Amino acid sequence: MSRGISLSENEIVSYLKKTSLPTILVEGRDELSVYTRxxxxxxxxxxxxxxPCQGRVTLLNVFDxxxxxxxxxxxxxxxxxxxxxxxxxQEKRYEEYxxxxxxxxxxxxLYIESQFSQLLDKKEIIDFYKLIKELSIWFAFEVNRYIKTGSSQCNFDLHKICPNNVLDSEFKQKINFVNPPQELVDKIYSDYTRALRGKNLFQALLKFLSTQKHSNLGRENLLELGARFRNPRIELLVSKIVQKFQEYS
Known part of the structure; x- marks a missing residue:
């Protein structure tokens, strides 16, 4: 059972008081689609x-x-x-619960590098990693801003950030870009499947899959593959969810 409507904090709490069903609270509709399907x-x-909650803030408020x-x-x-x-x-023991x-x-x-890289030819792979490097530079800037100020502006699509596979000069000016620490760029690039913003990661892959030979593949298809194929990260996530439910027994 799942609900496609994002409820408010009070509505979720009211529902949880009444329900007899085991319930998984997720952040939003994207997560809902993956979990339910x-x-x-x-x-x-x-x-x-x-x-689904109306984002992480609502989920954490319900948790509180x-x-x-x-x-x-x-x-x-x-x-x-x-x-x-x-x-x-650590103060609210989020990681414990x-x-x-x-x-x-x-x-x-859901991003399985070993599977998805096979969808690209040799030239596409080279160009893909060049794009990932450019995205890593931008994202390192946002991560560094978050570390320093507690805020960031990450909700940009690939075509705004790197319309021609390199960081766009007008975009950089718009966000007041300055070069981030190289150590942080290297950290994100070397672990890009985990550290780069997931939406942009899939957008980068889809940019190279949008050719005629891959025209039948879209974001939902890739998410499905990431959930259906052998995937240690998803297996770990599922095992943690099951373990949490078992703690109620």
């Missing part, structure tokens, strides 16, 4: 309910109110986002 069968819990439904079987699943780089805050993705987001965990 591909992961519920792997979780193998009868009649599990998957509820968990005493209001403390006898219900509820598992929280969230993206690490920038906490991938700075660590998960919430299942976090291994990489930056669920999309990162």
């Amino acid at each position: 591909y992961l519920e069968s792997k979780i193998n819990i009868e009649d599990v309910d998957v509820l 109110r968990r005493e209001e439904f403390k006898h219900k079987k509820v598992v929280f699943v969230a993206d690490k986002d920038m906490w991938f780089f700075v660590g998960i805050p 919430i299942v976090f993705t291994d990489g930056y987001s669920l999309e990162n965990d």
Whole structure:
């Protein structure tokens, strides 16, 4: 069972007080699609309910109110986002109770490099990694800004960042870009499947799959492959969710 409508914080808490179903709370509709279509069968819990929140802020607010439904079987699943780089805050014991993705987001965990790289020819692979390097430079700038100020502006599509496979000069001017620490660029590039923003990672791959020979592949297809193929990161995520439910037994 799943709900395609993102409920408000109060609506979610009200629902959790009343339900008798084991419930997985996820951040949004993208996560909902993956969990309901591909992961519920792997979780193998009868009649599990998957509820999307209106983003991570709502999910964490509901988590803070968990005493209001403390006898219900509820598992929280969230993206690490920038906490991938700075660590998960310890004061609220998030890591003890919430299942976090291994990489930056669920999309990162669904990205299987060994499988997806086979979809590209030799020239495409070379160009793909050049694009990933450019994206790593931009994202290192945003990560560094977050480390220094606690805020970032990451919600940009690939065609805005690198319309011609290199960082766009007008875009750099718009975001007041300055060169980030090279160490941070290298960290993101060397671990790009986990550290680069997942949406941009899939956009980069799709840029090279949009040729005629791959015209039948889209983002949803790739997410499905990432969930259906053998994927250690997804297997780990599922095992953590199952373990959380078992703790209620």
